[in-house]
Amino acid sequence: MDYRQFRAFVAVFEERNITAAAQRLHLSQPALSGSIRLLEEALGTALFVRKARGVEVTDDARALYPQLRRMVAEADGLAQRFRKRDERERLTIGVEEDVARSTVQHLAATARACVPDLQLHLLAQCEGDARLASEELRCEDELFLPLLSERYVLALPAPSLVPGNVTDTAQDAAMDWIVCPTHASHQRLLPLYGSRGDSPAALAGNFSLALDLVAAGVGSAIVPESLAQEVPGVQTQPLEVELKRRIGLCYNVQALGNGALARLRDGVLGTGAKPSF
CATH class of the missing domain: 3.40.190.290 (D-Maltodextrin-Binding Protein; domain 2)
Structure with a gap:
């Protein structure tokens, strides 16, 4: 079992539709169906009953959903935290x-x-x-x-x-x-x-x-x-x-290629303030 299978399960459970869940996760329908099948095999139980229009959830799926929904949310939050850190502008x-x-x-x-x-x-x-x-x-x-x-x-x-x-x-x-x-x-x-x-x-x-x-x-x-x-x-x-x-700051003109330094310069020049002690 892995995170991709958990996400697939949560999406299908909430959408009640394989096509809609695949679009939500930007996956092909066969890939999504494969993830659900692997999860069912790992758990030894059926989670969804395929119908002509969408799917029905089983009792085991209803019991499993709160746990996997929480695990997916925690994993997404962790990934977002580190992506946000990496997206910070750096200035030395x-x-x-x-x-x-x-x-x-x-x-x-x-x-x-x-x-x-x-x-x-x-x-x-x-x-x-x-x-x-x-x-x-x-x-x-x-x-x-x-x-x-x-x-x-x-x-x-x-x-x-x-x-x-x-x-x-x-x-x-x-x-x-x-x-x-x-x-x-x-x-x-x-x-x-x-x-x-x-x-x-x-x-x-x-x-x-x-x-x-x-x-x-x-x-x-x-x-x-x-x-x-x-x-x-x-x-x-x-x-x-x-x-x-x-x-003040001493810097070469090439250093303005660092967006953070350029924004700092523009911000200071924009205020026109020259505070003194």
Whole structure:
């Protein structure tokens, strides 16, 4: 006995007609009749009595119907569940370093809003159909889809908050800088360090590591606000000169062959919204 025989039985029982049941299952009449015959042989009983116009069901068929109807429904539901999963649109996005968790959450919420049937796969750093990164990390052959903008702030150890905005005097007199000389943003931030930037208290490979040093009381750093907000033991102050960075998706034009990425792009561009922290 197998699933095809069960489906054939349920269809004939409900239709009371071999021709109608065969059409319902998109089978030939001989194929359907063969399935019923095999099921009857396996059970050792007749299930239907053939008449000139349709069929009559036997008592054994009436007893069997509820069980086989439930089994067919469960099997169909299981198949539909996995087919639906396979039909989801897939999008793989690499998340570069120095992207805050709140930014990743913003991307995920935006993606699900634009592509409700999306299966999103997040990987670390330079992977996938697109990369979530700051605009500074966009390669020459990549397009950039901005998702949000955020400002840079002064991050200080919580017990050593410097009053007021950052000025040249405050920088020269009170700042032990933690700098990220290999970071793509370094040239933009360099003028803000003042004379003490020539002899920093510590060097870091990225903003996240710089914030760990700030929290440890080593010094102060200029970092994106979203990252600083997620590190315990760090307080922030605005900079005197407003400086921002844009976070978004970096991708090659060929990647738009992925329908999910194309729908996400169209959805973001359609809203015209450029939220910021």
